[in-house]
Amino acid sequence: MIKPRTTPGVMELLPRDQIAFQRMLDVIRRNYERFGFLPVETPVFELSEVLLTKTGGETERQVYFVQSTGALEQGGQPELALRFDLTVPLARYVAEHEHDLAFPFRRYQIQRVYRGERAQRGRFREFYQCDIDVIGKDALSVRHDAEMPAVIHAVFSELEVGPFTIQLNNRKLLRGFFEGVGIADGERQALVLREIDKIDKRGAEAVRATLVGADFGLADDVVDRIMAFVQVRSTSHADALAQLEALGAGSEVLEQGRSELREVLELLKGYGVPEKNYALNFSIARGLDYYTGTVYETTLDEHPQIGSVCSGGRYENLASHYTKSKLPGVGISIGATRLFWQLREAGIVSTAESSVQALVGLMDDARLPDSLDIARRLRAAGINAEVQLEVKKLAKQFQYADRAGIRFVLLYGEDEAARNVVKVKDMASQDQYELGREELASVLKVELEQLRAMGKR
Amino acid sequence: MIKPRTTPGVMELLPRDQIAFQRMLDVIRRNYERFGFLPVETPVFELSEVLLTKTGGETERQVYFVQSTGALEQGGQPELALRFDLTVPLARYVAEHEHDLAFPFRRYQIQRVYRGERAQRGRFREFYQCDIDVIGKDALSVRHDAEMPAVIHAVFSELEVGPFTIQLNNRKLLRGFFEGVGIADGERQALVLREIDKIDKRGAEAVRATLVGADFGLADDVVDRIMAFVQVRSTSHADALAQLEALGAGSEVLEQGRSELREVLELLKGYGVPEKNYALNFSIARGLDYYTGTVYETTLDEHPQIGSVCSGGRYENLASHYTKSKLPGVGISIGATRLFWQLREAGIVSTAESSVQALVGLMDDARLPDSLDIARRLRAAGINAEVQLEVKKLAKQFQYADRAGIRFVLLYGEDEAARNVVKVKDMASQDQYELGREELASVLKVELEQLRAMGKR
Incomplete structure (x- = not known):
């Protein structure tokens, strides 16, 4: 007799919870379709050579390799690996089918992804991602950057998870600001931001001490300016515009970021997103290096401990490993498995009525x-x-x-x-x-x- | 630059085809839910030890093993493997959650499964299965066997794939008949049936020659009776009952099979399934050894070359490897990826209008x-x-x-x-x-x- 069990780090639900989870996925899918996104599904595994393009990050992501019985017996490196996100498969898909797609290409994809995480409560080795992206050929209007918060607003309103705020920032604005205070190097900017991120945990004074200390060696007034900058949160639409104004004149790249954020804010009104549901937050950078313009995070006002429930941003080029075409894009992702798990932990979603009526x-x-x-x-x-x-x-x-x-x-x-x-x-x-x-x-x-x-x- | 491509044996679709395929899955899911089946999803991988219970068949199924980067470096046997069907995960799920489920447990599951098939046109390494099963505890009324054709009828009517016939047989009837002609051994019955299956390809005379030849050594009149038996196809509800009658008296097990088929036929009327959509077919045995009662296949009347598009049957005990509880069940499966591919090849489904209206x-x-x-x-x-x-x-x-x-x-x-x-x-x-x-x-x-x-x- 074998003990029936699954590997740790997967979310398997009893039927009534599965019904509640399925409703969440259905709401996400319905709203993605309402905004004119087209469905794409890709295979769970990609050729290892195609998936692992050595842009870094793969090793931390603990890729799962796949081998058939025959291949395993023969030894050698596994030919296949499970996708660890939906972005690399999208890049491969768009590059492979480039001539059969119409651009801007608007796709949604709701599938599971795999990461060999260490077993830990709330960490998943298998989880759903629900992504939308708009991919342009050669260029893509910043207007599409305003579509993303409109979709986020539609999804989270219907999910009934209480009040939420879509936090907006722009990497160009961030870059321009840091260059303005003499920190021109991208990696150094990232390190400073990572320290700033610890304010809640370590306290402002401890973080300040680090930044003026030997590791960073920043001047006191520079630290002041950085701290003031990253603490900016707008409180209304008018306030958001005023905060952008208050930054004063800046470099060309800062001006570009400011003008993009202004355009996004203006269009959000046109999309009918209530001003209570969005705000500027100059501290948001997003971990991935590849965002280059607008960036988004979404937080539940009454459950800040959950962190961002929907994030994304604008990137310069989707598929440089697979095609010479320049494919700029903008997209967002909802990690539905983790979201459902956290909402349940927080008592926000409960077991559904049966799908049987x-x-x-x-x-x-x-x-x-x-x-x-x-x-x-x-x-x-x-x-x-x-x-x-x-x-x-x-x-x-x-x-x-x-x-x-x-x-x-x-x-x-x-x-x-x-x-x-x-x-x-x-x-x-x-x-x-x-x-x-x-x-x-x-x-x-x-x-x-x-x-x-x-x-x- | 890496050439963007997928491994052979997967079905990746352009958006308009994906929309058509998604509609097929939606129809299947909607009808499964209409009949009161509850959703279950299981992880794509199971612990190898749990998945591979050595009941045979696994090696032919060419299991895909999964290893994280770390495990791969350490060597050793892979701890995880991709599911090759939805039945083994169901058995594990029901055994694991036995005390949290209500019986009869009615679940549907629409997920992809994986088999390391050799690359070949129309063979898939990754494909959707859409399953329903009703699992009883200790016992399960044969009435549930009549539910399956009712669901098949609802699904395929809405899929609009032209006229179709649900072919019914019963393993007890089959067993009883073979015992009656002196072939008591189950494996020998299976071998004879496999020969009979070749009639279309080899011709009746060649098959007869094999059966009376050295390998089988059956008497002429026994072969006559077998050939007459397996060629039975009913042409109406009344004819189905008459064909059952015409078999004459038989062993206890034959009588049991006959009475089960009668009850299923009678209930099909109650379920409102038109008699043109079902027929007895005494040649149907289904490959798997584990069916013990009613068995089903479904064929498209105008496209017999496609073979069965929905099959299944009654089994005695779902999860004997995982629990001492006796869990009899009945279920069906639609291989949606292959079905969609074949319908497209046959020109029955075409590219859909966009989901964007x-x-x-x-x-x-x-x-x-x-x-x-x-x-x-x-x-x-x-x-x-x-x-x-x-x-x-x-x-x-x-x-x-x-x-x-x-x-x-x-x-x-x-x-x-x-x-x-x-x-x-x-x-x-x-x-x-x-x-x-x-x-x-x-x-x-x-x-x-x-x-x-x-x-x-």
């Missing part, structure tokens, strides 16, 4: 054909229905529906048959009522639509 | 806020809309929509603004008309619903 009970074998007929009518009306195929005690049937989270139990016994009605028990309200067999499906359909509209399902 | 064009930068507002209204009404964010020649915008398969192009220039109307071009009919800006979304919504109802989308 009605259970047709059975009290008498002779009534089975009636049960099947009733279920058929419900299904034809678009209601998900399960039929109790074996006679059980009534109390057991109710208990089953209750535990499974099924909203309605329908009964059709001798008494109901005589009057051609179906008894309906609403498991949530405990109401019982009767409906004519012919009208049953349409009435329950309206009932379920009303519950959905009221956000009760 | 409307393109809001742009003729003048000053009108961009109006474009965004129009798109926002469309999206609020549930219409998938893309906005042209940069001014292009009108002809180019129409050409883009045409190639992308976007149904409606909306224009709002100076002239339209003056009258507060939006110009609509239907790319399919080439009709052009104007709608008030306020009514636009609701009118297009109705239009799209009508197109859907007419099966045009």
Whole structure:
């Protein structure tokens, strides 16, 4: 006998949690499609040679290699590896199919990715990423940078996770500012930002001590200016514009970043994103080196400890390893597995009602054909229905529906048959009522639509 | 520069084909949910020790093993392997979560599986399986065996793949019949059936020669009876019952199989499955040894060369490697990747219209806020809309929509603004008309619903 178990670091859910998770993925997908993004799926494995282009980062990502039985026996380096994100597969896809795609190419991709993380609570070796990207050929208008927050707003409003803020920054603005205080080297900028990131943990004074210390050797007034800069958070649309203004004149690259942020802010209004849902945050840089313009993070106002739930940005060139074409793009990613896990930990999402909306009970074998007929009518009306195929005690049937989270139990016994009605028990309200067999499906359909509209399902 | 490419044996699609494929998966999922099946997803990899229980078949399936960078460097046997079907993960899942599940447990699972097949046209190393199973604890009524064809009927009717037939048989009936002609050994029965399977290729006489020859040594009249038996195909519901009757008295196990088939046939009527969509076929055994009762195959009447598009059956015990509990079940599987590939080869599915339903064009930068507002209204009404964010020649915008398969192009220039109307071009009919800006979304919504109802989308 083998103990049934999975490897640590995967999220496997019981059905009611899976239903809740599936609804989250459905909301994300629906909103991605609403904004005109097209679906792409790529294989779970890529050729190792194609996946590992040695731009760094791969080793930290602990790639999983794949070998068939035959290849394993022969030895040698594995030919295949599991994707560790959706960006490299996108680059490969766009380069491979370049001549069959229309640009700007707008794709969404909702698939799992793999990282050989050490086993640790809240760390996943397999997790969903839900990405959108717009890829231009040669050039891509900064207007697309404003689309991303519009999509984020649509997704997170519908996910009902409470108030959230889309934090905006621009790498050019950041670069221009740092150059202005004499830190021209990109890596040095990144190191300073990493120190600044520790303010919450270490305190401002400790961080200041490090920056003026031997490692960085920055002047006091430079540290002052950096600290003031990275603490900028806008409080409204007008304030965001004012904060940009308040930076004063800067280098060409700073001016470029400022003008891009202004344009993005202006378009956000056009997209109908409420000003309470976005803010400038000059501390945001995003880890990846490859962002070059607008960058995004999204935080839940009431759950800051969760960190960013949706991040991304603008990059200069998607697929330089695979094609000579210049392919600038902008994109965002939602790590749905981690998000779901954290929302559940924080008590923001709970176990869903069942995807089964009605259970047709059975009290008498002779009534089975009636049960099947009733279920058929419900299904034809678009209601998900399960039929109790074996006679059980009534109390057991109710208990089953209750535990499974099924909203309605329908009964059709001798008494109901005589009057051609179906008894309906609403498991949530405990109401019982009767409906004519012919009208049953349409009435329950309206009932379920009303519950959905009221956000009760 | 690395050549962008994937490993052979995977199906990667361009967006319009991906949309068509996604619609197929959506139809399957929707119908699985209609019948009250609950979603389950399992990790792509299982612990090798758990996955490879040495019941045979694994080596032929050419398992893919998985190792992280660190494990690879250390050497040793891989701890993880990719699932090669959804049945073993289901067995592990049910055994692991046994005490948290309600039985009969009804689950659907739509995920990809992996087999190290040799590269060959139409053979896939990565493909979707779409499975449903009902698992009982200790026992499971044969009534559930009738649910499977009801679901198959619902799925394939909605997939619009032309007329199809669900072929039914029962392993007990088969076993009873073979025992009746003196072939009691299960493996020998399987070998005879495999020969019979070659009738189409080799001809009846060649097969007969083999069966009466040295390898099998069967008597002439036994071969006659076998050949007559396996050629039984019912032509109607009444004929199916008559064919069962015509078998005459048999052993206990034959009688059991006959009575199960009778009950399944009777219930199919209750489920509302038209009799043209099912038939007895006594030649069906299914490769896997583990089926013990009802077995199913589904064929497209006009495309027999495709073979079975949905198969499955009843099994005695799902998870004997993982638990002492007896878990009988019944299930079916659709190999969606292969099905889609074959339907496309046969010209039955074609490239879909885009998931984007409307393109809001742009003729003048000053009108961009109006474009965004129009798109926002469309999206609020549930219409998938893309906005042209940069001014292009009108002809180019129409050409883009045409190639992308976007149904409606909306224009709002100076002239339209003056009258507060939006110009609509239907790319399919080439009709052009104007709608008030306020009514636009609701009118297009109705239009799209009508197109859907007419099966045009």
